[in-house]
Amino acid sequence: MVLSTILLLANLNQTYSDTSVYKTTQNRDIKNCPADGNNTIIVRTSAYSNFAGKQVAQGRGSILSIYTIFNTTKQLLLRDSNDVRFTNPYACGLPPGTLLSEDFEGIGANNATLILPNWKNIGEVGGVLYQNALFGPVKCAKITAFGTGAPAAVTSWLITPAVSLAGATAPKLSFMNAAGFNVGATSFKVLISTNYTGNNTPSTATWTELPAIWATPPATGFSDFVSSGNINLSAYIGQNVYIAFKYVGGNPSATTTWEVDDIKVTAF
Incomplete structure (x- = not known):
């Protein structure tokens, strides 16, 4: 699944998942720009992944992921940090006015x-x-x-x-x-x-x-x-x-x- 114009939101100073000895799988949030609806969805990454300790991508672009639903929670699963293709600046374009x-x-x-x-x-x-x-x-x-x-x-x-x-x-x-x-x-x-x-x-x-x-x-x-x-x-x-x-x-x-x-x- 590819989503375009996505931002990693509120987690820019964190890693993709838990890097402590407890190895707890963690969620990070992404959203699209307000002009595209300002929607947010969870990105969930295993603490045992080989990129768990890597800082989340800084910017805006597209993401290739696996779409799942846990109970009623919609979430995306990453296969690799290289699937987060953020090549544009973090900021969205300004809405009219x-x-x-x-x-x-x-x-x-x-x-x-x-x-x-x-x-x-x-x-x-x-x-x-x-x-x-x-x-x-x-x-x-x-x-x-x-x-x-x-x-x-x-x-x-x-x-x-x-x-x-x-x-x-x-x-x-x-x-x-x-x-x-x-x-x-x-x-x-x-x-x-x-x-x-x-x-x-x-x-x-x-x-x-x-x-x-x-x-x-x-x-x-x-x-x-x-x-x-x-x-x-x-x-x-x-x-x-x-x-x-x-x-x-x-x-x-x-x-x-x-x-x-x-x-x-x-x-x-």
């Missing part, structure tokens, strides 16, 4: 430096960069000034690629955010610019703060994710804009952690 969409499902290992194609991750003051955050099935970006060796002053930016609002009639920005381990007067804002040039000194551009709904950081642990609400970008119709998430803090007096997920700009 969506100008930017980032759900962080394709990020790397937890706590590693966040790398997103065409995005800018800049530690303008202090050199602290946004990191990958993986909490069970949730994948997002995080930033904090906490940590051994962190400097007393931190200013960090996560900046989208340029987004064209040409042809947009009612453009909106939305995202999810969470915060945790509240210490000191950190600042976390979402900003917009029409004259940022993509350089590594974003403070030299003109940025305007956008109104958003923010999570309330607890003293310990993390808040739930909160929706920013739909932020009106109509004032920027016809222009190319950059959206930035700017964090200001410092160790040890202002180290609150902030997380951001599901960033989306729509045209209508």
